[in-house]
Amino acid sequence: MDQILKNIRDLAGVHGSFVFDSAGRLYAHSAHAVFDAGALEQASQIVVKALDTIQLHYESWETMSVRFSDGWLLLRSVGSGAGGAAEPAPMFLAVIADQTLNFSFANVAIRVATGKIKKALQGGGSSQEFGPPSSRTSGMSFNPGYSNASAPQISQIPVPPQPPGVSSSGLSWSGFASSTTVGSSAVSVADQEASAFLSVCARALAQSVGPMAKVFVKEDVRKATGGAPFSSAHAHMLLALLETHIDDPADRAAFRKKVGV
């Protein structure tokens, strides 16, 4: 792994390259002294936020090129890490470069490196050369405010009439259909009732977080269901996840009230 990253770093205009996982943990790096492991891990953690967002809307993304006034950050999806984790985390390669980078040449070199990194990841690599950090966590946190006993049933939650203008607000759930997945970023639902419930959640959440509400709902539905169609059984977990996006306690209470909890 070190040699692969060093080969990238040897390209004219490149100042460093590093591999990190979807939790922003640095796995390997080769960079000029100014980019120490701490700085790169800090950058990884911020990049992951952007990648999580991009992933929601552009699921099939493979490469990302970010242009700054003084240089470039090139990002590649390199598959999933091995190393014995229950669920391998997605991994990414990042390359830091300045304005002198020969973009076409670098793209070829990075593509070659990406292939090698993917191969190394599939093989697992040695623990010294490449491996996940020892303190792996799931990266998911749940608000314990909901218990199964108090879990709302979808059928008990009233679906308010759609207010004027909502159809053009982007908060309608046109991407949802019973037991189907529509569109690249849609999630599947078990029935129309579940779909209506998600609409209520998105509208209520939008009062606090704005247009990102629909994105958060989709993301949290995936977390709550693990890819299964959303149904009433997942409602309490979804609401707990959605609440984490609301900082203000009063807003959180208003959200609960709006969704009928």
Place this chain on the structure above:
Amino acid sequence: MSTLAWVSGIPEIMSAVVGDMSGAVTDVAGDPEGETTAAISGFAATSLAEVGDALGLGSLEGFSVAGKDIAVVVTVMGGMLITTRVDPAKPLAAVEKKLASVLRG
């Protein structure tokens, strides 16, 4: 002529959304999920600008996202974000050049 009209005139552009860093949308052409697209671009751009600061790369000028069936170019211009979905069959670099020429003159 509006920014959107200029951008929409490029044949490889399939849709365009004009918004700002906060994710608010101001203009949409050809994107049924324009509001979500603007929010995604705004959120991603805010994080990427932070990365630029952390790594000393300067201010964010834009980013492109590519995959098997996706090609998107986001341009930062005077506080605005112009998100354009490009025909993935076309060479992205060439479209980026056209966009830069149209948007930056």
